[in-house]
Each structure stands twice: as C-alpha cells, then as structure tokens.
Amino acid sequence: MSIESIAGQERVKRILQNSLRTDKVSHAYIFTGQHGTGRRQMALAFAQALYCKVLPDDACGECLDCRKVEHGNHPDLHWVKPDGASIKIEQIRELQKQFAYRAGVSGLKMYVLENADTMTVQAANSLLKFLEEPTSRVVAILITDNGQALLPTIRSRAQWVPFAPLSRVLMIETLQAEGHPSFLIQPAVRLAAGTEAARELIQGNGFAEIRNLVIQLARESLTRLPTSMLTAQQKLAKSELTDQLPLFMDMLILWLKDMVRLSLGDHNELVFTDQTEWMGGQALSYDMKHWVRCMEQAIELQKRLRFHANPQLVLEKMLMHLKGV
Known part of the structure; x- marks a missing residue:
C-alpha cells in the first residue's frame, strides 16, 4: 500500500x-x-x-x-x-x-x-x-x-x-470494479462516507435483507396495510430486525426520496433503480407533498428510536403514514 x-x-x-x-x-x-x-x-x-x-x-x-x-x-x-x-x-x-x-x-x-x-x-x-x-x-x-x-x-x-467524505462517483466505480451488485452499491454509497464503510455495509449481515424488507413493507403498506402490519410484527418478533431498525429507517428514507423524485417525473439519481416500474405508479397515486410528509415523519421517528421508543409502535406508525391513514 x-x-x-x-x-x-x-x-x-x-x-x-x-x-x-x-x-x-x-x-x-x-x-x-x-x-x-x-x-x-x-x-x-x-x-x-x-x-x-x-x-x-x-x-x-x-x-x-x-x-x-x-x-x-x-x-x-x-x-x-x-x-x-x-x-x-x-x-x-x-x-x-x-x-x-x-x-x-x-x-x-x-x-x-x-x-x-x-x-x-x-x-x-x-x-x-x-x-x-x-x-x-x-x-x-x-x-x-x-x-x-x-x-x-x-x-x-x-x-x-x-x-472528507469520498466522492460518490469514485465509490461507485471502485465497488463496481470489485464486483458488488449495483442494487446494493446504490444505497451503500449514500449511507457511507467512504468506500471502506460502504463495502462493510454491503458485506455486513442483513444489508440485502433489510433492503428487501423495505421494498416488501412499502409495497404491502400501500396495497394491503393489514398484511404489512403482520409482516412487521413477525419480523420484530425474531428480534434481529429490532437491532437493524435504524438501518431500516435509513434505507426507507432513501426509498422515500426516490418516491419524491418519481412523483416529480425525475428518474435521475434513483437508488432503487430495479424497482422503478411499480414505484413509479405508486408515486403518482399520491400528491408529492404526501411523500415529503412521509420523509419528515421517518426522520422524526428515527430520532425517537435513538431515545428508545417502542420499535413496534414506530414501525406501525410509519407504515400507516405511508398509506396516508
């Protein structure tokens, strides 16, 4: 070196x-x-x-x-x-x-x-x-x-x-050259300040699973809210999600930023690029202000988690907010 x-x-x-x-x-x-x-x-x-x-x-x-x-x-x-x-x-x-x-x-x-x-x-x-x-x-x-x-x-x-935090473009190029999947690189480089930290996220336990869970719960909450509540309870009961909830909220905020962009017709800088077909349709089903309010709610609930708020109540409240309940 x-x-x-x-x-x-x-x-x-x-x-x-x-x-x-x-x-x-x-x-x-x-x-x-x-x-x-x-x-x-x-x-x-x-x-x-x-x-x-x-x-x-x-x-x-x-x-x-x-x-x-x-x-x-x-x-x-x-x-x-x-x-x-x-x-x-x-x-x-x-x-x-x-x-x-x-x-x-x-x-x-x-x-x-x-x-x-x-x-x-x-x-x-x-x-x-x-x-x-x-x-x-x-x-x-x-x-x-x-x-x-x-x-x-x-x-x-x-x-x-x-x-200083590394350039996102530089991080993406390095991680792609190492052969990491693009669908994991995109969220990792936005949640990490450098290539080393992004690599740790990608290779860490549960990163891909948390991303999949964000997609699953977001999709269910928008179409079948009771199902999403049940899924959330089951995942929290297994306890590993409780430990990973801060990461889940970080990833959900990235997803919500994508929804704001899609509601404005902007397809640049998206993180969940492999999910844009269904996300695009859902994004236009609500006013853009709805997604902005959801993002604000997610940031607020993230703060509450740091002060030991009940994980199940936090997650259920977030899912209801996504649906607009």
Missing part, C-alpha cells in the same frame, strides 16, 4: 507527502473524519512511507520495512485499539514503556491510536505528558470520528488532518 494508491483524500495526501519531501514531519497528527473515509489506510501508508528506504515521499511497498509495517510486525510501530469500550491508562503506560527503548536503524518510533476519542480522562492526561515530553524521535497518529472530543491541550499539540 502507498499513499498515492488510496482513493480520494487529495488534500490529505498533499499534506503528508509535502511533510515527507521537506523533512518537516509533525510529531503528532489527528486524523479526523467519518468512519470509512480511509483514515486507517492512510495511517498505515504514512507509516510505511516514513520507514521506507526507497522512496522519499511515499511507500514503495516492496522493501523490508514496508513489508514489516504492512504485516504488523515492525518493531518501532505500535498500534493501539480500545480495550473494550475505551483506551485505558494502562495501555498508554505500556506504550510509554515500549518507547523507553531505543528505536531501530531509522531512529524513529511511531504509534497509532484508533478511536482516540474513547480514551479515558486518565489515559488522555497520560498521553498529553507523552506528547509534551517525548523521550526520542516520535510520530503519533490519533484516529478519531470526532477530533473535537479530544482534550483541547492534545488538539493544540497535534496537526489537524481532516478526512
């Missing part, structure tokens, strides 16, 4: 490669952005580039150091993940102990903290001391969904590197 081989994030690439070319690598970076935007891949590629003996501003991927980083056995690179729900002070202390030893030939030690915003207060304070008083040449990368959740004192001592 190399920095250049990672799709998108051109600004991030320029920042990191320029620091390598000018030998002005910061002692600490905060890689902040949504899950799936390539932060972890970039951290790995940057580590390879720092240790690479062949290229001045990227990783060759072939030399011994590049291969060691890629396989996770480079002695001077330490990767820390949360222990359970958080990164604990014991993990930071262990890191400090490892950094008390001399680095190898490169003279550089490096550590990456995944989900850095999960650090306990004690761990964060311990890390701060480490950032302020490194015992040798050290580069740190803190990966986080929310850089603002880190202590202000940590933020002020690290270079901020924001990762």
Whole structure:
C-alpha cells in the first residue's frame, strides 16, 4: 500500500507527502473524519512511507520495512485499539514503556491510536505528558470520528488532518470494479462516507435483507396495510430486525426520496433503480407533498428510536403514514 494508491483524500495526501519531501514531519497528527473515509489506510501508508528506504515521499511497498509495517510486525510501530469500550491508562503506560527503548536503524518510533476519542480522562492526561515530553524521535497518529472530543491541550499539540467524505462517483466505480451488485452499491454509497464503510455495509449481515424488507413493507403498506402490519410484527418478533431498525429507517428514507423524485417525473439519481416500474405508479397515486410528509415523519421517528421508543409502535406508525391513514 502507498499513499498515492488510496482513493480520494487529495488534500490529505498533499499534506503528508509535502511533510515527507521537506523533512518537516509533525510529531503528532489527528486524523479526523467519518468512519470509512480511509483514515486507517492512510495511517498505515504514512507509516510505511516514513520507514521506507526507497522512496522519499511515499511507500514503495516492496522493501523490508514496508513489508514489516504492512504485516504488523515492525518493531518501532505500535498500534493501539480500545480495550473494550475505551483506551485505558494502562495501555498508554505500556506504550510509554515500549518507547523507553531505543528505536531501530531509522531512529524513529511511531504509534497509532484508533478511536482516540474513547480514551479515558486518565489515559488522555497520560498521553498529553507523552506528547509534551517525548523521550526520542516520535510520530503519533490519533484516529478519531470526532477530533473535537479530544482534550483541547492534545488538539493544540497535534496537526489537524481532516478526512472528507469520498466522492460518490469514485465509490461507485471502485465497488463496481470489485464486483458488488449495483442494487446494493446504490444505497451503500449514500449511507457511507467512504468506500471502506460502504463495502462493510454491503458485506455486513442483513444489508440485502433489510433492503428487501423495505421494498416488501412499502409495497404491502400501500396495497394491503393489514398484511404489512403482520409482516412487521413477525419480523420484530425474531428480534434481529429490532437491532437493524435504524438501518431500516435509513434505507426507507432513501426509498422515500426516490418516491419524491418519481412523483416529480425525475428518474435521475434513483437508488432503487430495479424497482422503478411499480414505484413509479405508486408515486403518482399520491400528491408529492404526501411523500415529503412521509420523509419528515421517518426522520422524526428515527430520532425517537435513538431515545428508545417502542420499535413496534414506530414501525406501525410509519407504515400507516405511508398509506396516508
């Protein structure tokens, strides 16, 4: 893997490669952005580039150091993940102990903290001391969904590197090249900020099934409302839908956006492209305002789910709203 081989994030690439070319690598970076935007891949590629003996501003991927980083056995690179729900002070202390030893030939030690915003207060304070008083040449990368959740004192001592959501066109091209079905790619790229996250959705348990259920319940609610209520009860009784209900609501909102477009006669940017024949007919059976109200209702019910509203009542209310009851 190399920095250049990672799709998108051109600004991030320029920042990191320029620091390598000018030998002005910061002692600490905060890689902040949504899950799936390539932060972890970039951290790995940057580590390879720092240790690479062949290229001045990227990783060759072939030399011994590049291969060691890629396989996770480079002695001077330490990767820390949360222990359970958080990164604990014991993990930071262990890191400090490892950094008390001399680095190898490169003279550089490096550590990456995944989900850095999960650090306990004690761990964060311990890390701060480490950032302020490194015992040798050290580069740190803190990966986080929310850089603002880190202590202000940590933020002020690290270079901020924001990762933007990837271009939808780029994500679609990549996922199509990998052979994923188009009917799953379309919703995934709208629900994810990057190719990695979209791929996880597509390959995750139940993604295709949830899409099918959105189609089934939407269709039944518009034509046979009592049947849709029964289907919803049966699916919720099996409990797996209860866990997947937030994803169901996300997917339903995408379906409703398609219905708004179809009611306006717009066939561009549709997500459920393989369902447009029956959807088109139903979309025109109602006023466009109906679909907009349904979308607003879905967003409101989605919020209620976050505050532990009854899943069955939420789903039944949504199905009735679709029918216009």
